[in-house]
Amino acid sequence: MASHRRPKQPGRARVTVLTATAAAAVALTSQAAHADPKASKAEVKEKVDKYYEEAEQATEKYNGAKEKQDKLDKQVTDLQDKVARGQEEINKLRNSLGSLATAQYRSGAVDPSLQLLLSSDPDGYLDKASTLSQVSAKQAGTLKQISEKQRVLKQQREEATGKLKDLAETRKVLGEQKEAVQEKLAAAKEQLNSLTAAERAEVLGEKEKAESGSKGGDGARAGRDSSRPDLGKDVPTSGRAAAALAAAQGKIGAPYVWGATGPGSFDCSGLTGWAYAQAGVTLPRISQDQANAGTRIYDQSQLKPGDLVLFYGDLHHIGLYAGNGMTLHAPKPGANVRYESMGNMPFQFGVRIG
Numbered sequence: 071m072a073s074h075r076r077p078k079q080p081g082r083a084r085v086t087v088l089t090a091t092a093a094a095a096v097a098l099t100s101q102a103a104h105a106d107p108k109a110s111k112a113e114v115k116e117k118v119d120k121y122y123e124e125a126e127q128a129t130e131k132y133n134g135a136k137e138k139q140d141k142l143d144k145q146v147t148d149l150q151d152k153v154a155r156g157q158e159e160i161n162k163l164r165n166s167l168g169s170l171a172t173a174q175y176r177s178g179a180v181d182p183s184l185q186l187l188l189s190s191d192p193d194g195y196l197d198k199a200s201t202l203s204q205v206s207a208k209q210a211g212t213l214k215q216i217s218e219k220q221r222v223l224k225q226q227r228e229e230a231t232g233k234l235k236d237l238a239e240t241r242k243v244l245g246e247q248k249e250a251v252q253e254k255l256a257a258a259k260e261q262l263n264s265l266t267a268a269e270r271a272e273v274l275g276e277k278e279k280a281e282s283g284s285k286g287g288d289g290a291r292a293g294r295d296s297s298r299p300d301l302g303k304d305v306p307t308s309g310r311a312a313a314a315l316a317a318a319q320g321k322i323g324a325p326y327v328w329g330a331t332g333p334g335s336f337d338c339s340g341l342t343g344w345a346y347a348q349a350g351v352t353l354p355r356i357s358q359d360q361a362n363a364g365t366r367i368y369d370q371s372q373l374k375p376g377d378l379v380l381f382y383g384d385l386h387h388i389g390l391y392a393g394n395g396m397t398l399h400a401p402k403p404g405a406n407v408r409y410e411s412m413g414n415m416p417f418q419f420g421v422r423i424g
Contacts, residue, residue: 114265115273118258122402125254127386129328129337130356132247135240136329137355142237149230156223163216167209251328255403262404274404299409302394304375307422311376313349314423318342318390318398324407326400331355336400338388341407342378345390351423357388360421367420370395370412378421379412391420 262270306312318341327335332344339357346353353360361380367373373391381387389399392409400407 111265111269111273114261114269117261118273121254121258121261122404123382123386125251125258125328125403126338127384128247128250128254130339130358130386132244132251132329133337133339134356134358135244135247139237139240139244142233142240146230146233146237149226149233153223153226153230156219156226160216160219160223163212163219167212167216255328258403275401275410299396300394301375301392301396304393306376307374308376308424310346310349310351311374311423314342314345314351315376315390315392315398317348318345318407319392321345321407322398322409324400326403326405326407328403336407338400341400342388342390346423353423358385360388361385361419362421364421364423367422370417370420373420374422376423378423380418380421381412381415382418383416385418387415 262273265273306315321332321336321341321344324332325335326337328337329340330336331340336344339355339360342357342360343353343355353363357380360378364378367377373379375391375393377391379389379391379397381389387399389397389410391412392398395412396409397412398407398409401410
C-alpha cells in the first residue's frame, strides 16, 4: 500500500535562499529591461525626441498656468486692498455717527434713529430710518453711504473668495505641470547618459558645435558664428517684424530653458514673445495664444521673415520665420536658439503680426 505521508517541507534556510534567488533574478531582469544597453543610437534619439516633445507640451501648459497664477495674484491683491479701504471708509462713517450719538447722549437727548444705528442691524436701519422724522438729512446721507459701501464690500469679499479658490486650484495645476516637465526631462537625460559625449551632441543636433569647439557652424547646422544659412531675399512686411527677427538673431546660441522668457535663456514661446517685445509688441505668453495674435497664413510660400510659425497639431511649438524655408527658434532642452529647416517639424500655419 502506498504511503500517504505528507512530503517533507523544505527547511526555512532553503526557502530563504530560493526566495532571495528568485528576487535577484527578477531584479536583474527588470534592470536589464530598464537599462536596455543594446538600444541603438537611433532608438535612443527617438525616445529622447519623444520625451522632449512631451516636455515642451507640458512646458506650454505650465506657462499658461503660471500666467493665470500671476494674474490671479494681482487680482486678489487688488481686491484685498479694496476690501481694506472699503472697511476703513465704513468704520470712519460709523465713527462719525457714533460721535454724534455720544454728544446727544451727554445732552440727554439721544436721537431714536441713532439708537437704532447702534444696534446689530445697521442695514435694516436705513429702511426704517426713512420713516423717522428725527433723522436729519446729513445723518440719512451718511447712513445711505454706509449701506451702499457695505453692499459693495460684500461683493468684493465674495469675489476675492472666488479668486482665492481659483488661485489655489491654479497653483495645484502649476505644480503638476512642473512635475510633468521634470519627469520627461529626467527620462530624456537617462537615455542620453547611455551615449558617448559625441553621440549625445549628435542626437541633440549639436554635433558640429561640439566638434568645432567654437561658437558653432552655420544656422543649418544649428550653430552660431558670423555665417548663417541662405535665408533668401524676402523682406519682412513691417518694421516691427524686422525688429523682432533681428532681436531673435541676436540671441542665437542662447540655451533653451523651460519656462524662460529671456534675456539669457528661452523656451519656444519665451523667445518669440521676447523678440516681439523688443519691437514694442506684447504677445501672449504661450504658443497657443500667440497663434491668435495676428493674421493666419496657411500657405508656407506666403510667409515673410518675422512671421510667427506654429508646429504640431496642438500648436505647442513656435518660432520665427527667417526666410527660405528656415525658422529661428528655441528648439528643445539641451539645444540652443538656432536656425532650422521647417521641414524638420510638422508646420501648421504662420501668423503675421499687424
